[in-house]
Amino acid sequence: FEKIYRDEDVDLSVLDGKTVAIIGYGSQGRAQSMNMRESGVKIIVGAGDRTRHSSWDKAEADGFTVYSIEEAVDKADIVHILLQDPAQPSVYYESIHGHLKPGQTLSFAHGFAILYGTIKPPKDVDVVLFVPNGPGPVTRQKYKDGSGIWGCVSVDQDVSGHARETALAIAKAVGSTRVGVVDMTFQHETEGDNYEEQVLYGGTIHLMRTMYNIMVKNGYPRSFAYAKAIRSIRSIIDDIDAVGIEAYLTSRASRTCEFAVRHSGPRVINEKAMEEIFAETERGIFARNWLQEFSLGMPTLNRMRRTWAESDMEQTGTIWREKFGK
Ligand code: NDP
Structure with missing residues (x-):
């Protein structure tokens, strides 16, 4: 049977001193930002133009520091993309791709853009995925109740040699290793x-x-x-x-x-x-x-x-x- 990662298998301290930029503050963005913040992770939010996108105001109302997507990517160690899937390629090439630096981690909550090649990240960043298998509000509520939503992690590019540890630490910070996280391919x-x-x-x-x-x-x-x-x-x-x-x-x-x-x-x-x-x-x-x-x-x-x-x-x-x- 494949390994199921629990809290005791994962070291959250790999996120110490790191900044996670959450790009997109919808169902997953809000829940994951809040859970990670309560787990002690430094979170900033990257949102689209405030006149057209409500995310900016929502994240600010929840007490997060919000930047333009470009600025958030500049300030981050881990760029966690939680935009709706079909919108990801245009936002990525407009505001993210040109700002990525070697050594950063690009992280997703669904493998769609990577599997189908609508996003092709540079070769010098880690590319990972963490998905809690449930809607954002449930992910949030379970965390508050001391539980979590089971999930999975994947690694597509491991430049640092620590990509899996990073993905698992994100999973732990969101609460998923409280119940179980499996490691699988982006394709699956x-x-x-x-x-x-x-x-x-x-x-x-x-x-x-x-x-x-x-x-x-x-x-x-x-x-x-x-x-x-x-x-x-x-x-x-x-x-x-x-x-x-x-x-x-x-x-x-x-x-x-x-x-x-x-x-x-x-x-x-x-x-x-x-x-x-x-x-x-x-x-x-x-x-x-x-x-x-x-x-x-x-x-x-x-x-x-x-x-x-x-x-x-x-x-x-x-x-x-x-x-x-x-
Ligand atoms: P939502 O539709 O809830 O949120 C999408 C976010 O993307 C909003 O904050 C929206 O901002 C932002 N956005 C969309 N278009 C643009 C744009 N052009 N420029 C800037 N911001 C934009 O998405 P989900 O949270 O449901 O999904 C996010 C990721 O999580 C996806 O990859 C999805 O597959 C994955 N996932 C979702 C689950 C779920 O149950 N919802 C479960 C597991 C994974 P604004 O509102 O301000 O426009």
Whole structure:
């Protein structure tokens, strides 16, 4: 079994006296900056033009010293890029690339730009990655609760000979080695993440939507269908994570539920489609489609956002939350 790094395996002092510039203060930027600051790391934030980007004001309100991205890169030992992925190449070549100096570390929270070559760093900097496997607000909340989000680190260029130690120290400062961090390639991190997003998130959300629509079409009350399609899953995931699938099925679920899962569950899954999506992801087809969508101004996403927001299920969800809370 591969090594899982915990707090005791990682030396946070490799960040002593170093300055980490967080570039991008969104979901991950805010959470990681705050966690690292509380772990004793010196953080500065690099943000885009304050008249067009709200990050500057947000980071300042949270007590960080904010600079232009160029200035932050000049002042940093570690440049941690937490911009949204498709925006990274243009910001990188405009404000970061020309300011990097030998010996600095360029760090990412997703391998997309490096794997697909939309960012090509100079050869004299370390290039690493640290990803907490969860949204920023959860990463922040877990840290405050004394826990963390499991994550992974990768090294793409190790000029200093200490790139892995740096990435692991960032992981520790964010709280991830409290629960576990694995070391993997940029390729596996990127494609694994994109595969998870398509199959697990995409599959689960479409399963919820389809289940709701079928139940409502067949005369079920909307509130009941909504609760079945969304709320039920919440109650089982933590249990499965805590005890494992078999123990959940045999000792926590009912016998009817166990039979239903084992008997009918496989028919819901389209394994051929899952294999095809895996192959497309490995061939870079998903990445190409997403970059193309972004460069066109996200027409497909915008259309889907509008139609989904107007859907019967979303409207039921709004009423549900008003009546039953969160
Ligand atoms: P967000 O969309 O939440 O934040 C993006 C940030 O980028 C914002 O601060 C935004 O600033 C800034 N930004 C975007 N365009 C520009 C620009 N042209 N110039 C300057 N700043 C810009 O991103 P996430 O935090 O979700 O993602 C950051 C990284 O973390 C990505 O690599 C992602 O893959 C990775 N990641 C994300 C996870 C998640 O669940 N969200 C989980 C694990 C990894 P402003 O708002 O001021 O414009």
